[in-house]
Amino acid sequence: MYLVTADEMQRMDRATIESFGIPGRVLMENAGRGATAFFLDSVHRHRPGAVGVAAGPGNNGGDGFVMARYLHQKGIPVTVFLLARRAGVKGDAAANLKLVEAMGVPVVEMTDASAFNAHAPLMRDQHIWIDAILGTGLRSDVRGYFRTAIDFINRQERPVFSVDIASGLNADTGQRCGVSIRATATATFGFAKVGHLAYPGRTLTGRLKVIEIGIPPTVAAEVGCRQRLITPGALKKRFPVRPAAAHKGHTGHLLLLAGSPGKTGAAAMAATSAMRAGSGLVTLGIPRSLNPVLETMVTESMTVGLPETAEMALDESAWETVMSLIVDKRCLAVGPGLGTGRSTGRLLNRLIEASPVPLVMDADALNLIAANPSVLSKCPSPMVLTPHPGEMSRLSGHSTAEIQADRVGHARSFARQHRVHLVLKGAATVVADPDGTVFVNPTGNPGMAAGGMGDVLTGLIAGLLTQGMEAGAAARAGVYLHGAAADRLARRTAPTGYLATEVMNALPRTMQALLTTDAPLSWPALDPLFYDTEAI
Ligand SMILES: NC(=O)C1=CN([C@@H]2O[C@H](COP(=O)(O)OP(=O)(O)OC[C@H]3O[C@@H](n4cnc5c(N)ncnc54)[C@H](O)[C@@H]3O)[C@@H](O)[C@H]2O)[C@H](O)CC1
Numbered sequence: 001m002y003l004v005t006a007d008e009m010q011r012m013d014r015a016t017i018e019s020f021g022i023p024g025r026v027l028m029e030n031a032g033r034g035a036t037a038f039f040l041d042s043v044h045r046h047r048p049g050a051v052g053v054a055a056g057p058g059n060n061g062g063d064g065f066v067m068a069r070y071l072h073q074k075g076i077p078v079t080v081f082l083l084a085r086r087a088g089v090k091g092d093a094a095a096n097l098k099l100v101e102a103m104g105v106p107v108v109e110m111t112d113a114s115a116f117n118a119h120a121p122l123m124r125d126q127h128i129w130i131d132a133i134l135g136t137g138l139r140s141d142v143r144g145y146f147r148t149a150i151d152f153i154n155r156q157e158r159p160v161f162s163v164d165i166a167s168g169l170n171a172d173t174g175q176r177c178g179v180s181i182r183a184t185a186t187a188t189f190g191f192a193k194v195g196h197l198a199y200p201g202r203t204l205t206g207r208l209k210v211i212e213i214g215i216p217p218t219v220a221a222e223v224g225c226r227q228r229l230i231t232p233g234a235l236k237k238r239f240p241v242r243p244a245a246a247h248k249g250h251t252g253h254l255l256l257l258a259g260s261p262g263k264t265g266a267a268a269m270a271a272t273s274a275m276r277a278g279s280g281l282v283t284l285g286i287p288r289s290l291n292p293v294l295e296t297m298v299t300e301s302m303t304v305g306l307p308e309t310a311e312m313a314l315d316e317s318a319w320e321t322v323m324s325l326i327v328d329k330r331c332l333a334v335g336p337g338l339g340t341g342r343s344t345g346r347l348l349n350r351l352i353e354a355s356p357v358p359l360v361m362d363a364d365a366l367n368l369i370a371a372n373p374s375v376l377s378k379c380p381s382p383m384v385l386t387p388h389p390g391e392m393s394r395l396s397g398h399s400t401a402e403i404q405a406d407r408v409g410h411a412r413s414f415a416r417q418h419r420v421h422l423v424l425k426g427a428a429t430v431v432a433d434p435d436g437t438v439f440v441n442p443t444g445n446p447g448m449a450a451g452g453m454g455d456v457l458t459g460l461i462a463g464l465l466t467q468g469m470e471a472g473a474a475a476r477a478g479v480y481l482h483g484a485a486a487d488r489l490a491r492r493t494a495p496t497g498y499l500a501t502e503v504m505n506a507l508p509r510t511m512q513a514l515l516t517t518d519a520p521l522s523w524p525a526l527d528p529l530f531y532d533t534e535a536i
């Protein structure tokens with residue numbers, strides 16, 4: 001399913017109007033009518049009392065006028081609070097303002113803070129708000145008394161239904177532009193926007209419905225949308241089909257380099273997660289002194305003790321053994337609990353330059369690469385990097401705050417520059433491909449903010465790659481399944497306190513669920529996101 005930016009959406013509107021001759025007025029009518037149906041569906045249990053429509057001067061306000069008209073026709077008491085002069089409303093929005101007034105809907109013009117104060121008592125009487133103040137036309141921090149209006153509506157603690165996007169939310173990043181409406185539900189048009197899915201936008205959006213307004217499907221392709229939501233339907237087609245007579249030679253062999261003192265659990269969890277993902281065999285290469293410990297920790301994986309440094313981390317002299325081990329492998333994963341010593345770093349650099357198989361790199365491997373990210377361009381094989389925002393900061397040189405303010409943009413630019421598949425972890429994980437396409441993951445919950453979850457993800461992605469999945473697909477399937485397995489645990493046990501090993505053990509049945517359904521696997525009570533799977 002496409003996720004679009006404000007600019008892409010505007011280009012699609014234009015293309016629909018100019019190349020297909022569908023008038024903007026028709027799009028606005030379809031938007032307002034569809035949003036009204038979703039509004040009535042959302043409030044069906046309690047027939048709405050007085051409905052206040054807060055309308056801005058642009059086309060978002062225009063959609064609000066159309067909604068006011070349909071609600072009025074249904075006999076629902078509705079008042080339009082116009083946050084602009086009538087004369088300042090132009091085009092299709094002006095036409096609909098005229099129409100709604102002609103029908104007898106009261107329109108209160110509020111052009112400054114003093115008019116706003118004068119009408120505050122009437123505003124307080126509204127039971128439900130329709131927020132049609134600002135849509136995708138927002139380009140900077142919210143200015144003027146729009147700010148006052150947004151704060152006022154939020155303070156009323158009434159249900160708020162946003163038109164297209166919660167006013168004040170940046171459609172491209174999901175960040176508040178100074179201030180934002182906190183919506184109970186949002187009806188958006190044509191396609192979901194990136195800002196609906198990225199945090200904090202996701203919590204400010206409420207239930208989300210994508211309304212079809214008549215944009216021809218080919219227009220999205222022509223505009224070249226570069227963002228997608230990860231959906232089970234798209235993932236399913238990418239899973240390798242296992243032959244009935246499969247043996248473990250068919251199902252791939254992973255080489256995992258991991259572990260240092262105090263971090264043996266990371267190595268063990270990543271290895272077993274690869275097995276849980278369906279990898280045929282896993283060989284775990286670890287510092288020699290740790291072999292006795294890991295032999296008892298992992299049962300199904302094989303272990304190989306490798307030359308180590310004085311700190312008992314992998315030494316550069318392990319190179320030859322590793323290269324001989326890699327010969328019959330389908331994937332190399334490096335990182336969980338690896339340590340960040342210089343000799344380990346030299347070993348890693350040489351592996352990146354020579355790996356004949358796809359590489360997955362996480363944790364300390366990323367911290368080591370951060371010293372010299374240009375080595376990535378020398379890798380002859382596909383790479384998946386799985387940084388959390390702190391590791392991403394070290395890799396890219398941008399602060400964590402900058403990265404979090406535009407996760408899609410930072411993931412995309414790193415993936416393109418270094419030709420890697422970049423998994424930027426955290427709430428609403430994003431996966432960027434080397435060609436700049438970015439996927440946003442809808443699964444996962446706050447209970448995953450716990451030790452070991454990243455090691456499970458590394459093993460899972462590596463396990464999928466080992467079975468022959470293409471690198472980008474393995475990264476997307478990995479983050480989706482990882483989050484969905486955790487959502488299942490959060491639902492069945494408790495929202496927090498479930499363990500990484502439990503997520504790991506839940507992987508096979510989550511994968512089975514993915515392969516046997518088209519429905520999103522997440523639990524709606526944990527994830528308020530609702531999306532129309534028809535609107536792909
Ligand atoms: N998606 C579609 O196909 C359709 C979308 N529609 C709706 O149109 C809006 C976008 O409309 P647009 O006129 O471009 O912009 P807005 O209404 O969002 O806002 C423009 C308005 O707001 C002022 N403004 C901009 N930034 C700020 C700011 N930071 N502070 C204060 N004021 C600001 C600006 O000056 C303008 O006056 C889309 O969201 C949909 O709801 C169509 O109706 C149907 C087709």
Ligand SMILES: [K+]
Binds near residue numbers: 060131134164165167
């Ligand atoms: K809005």
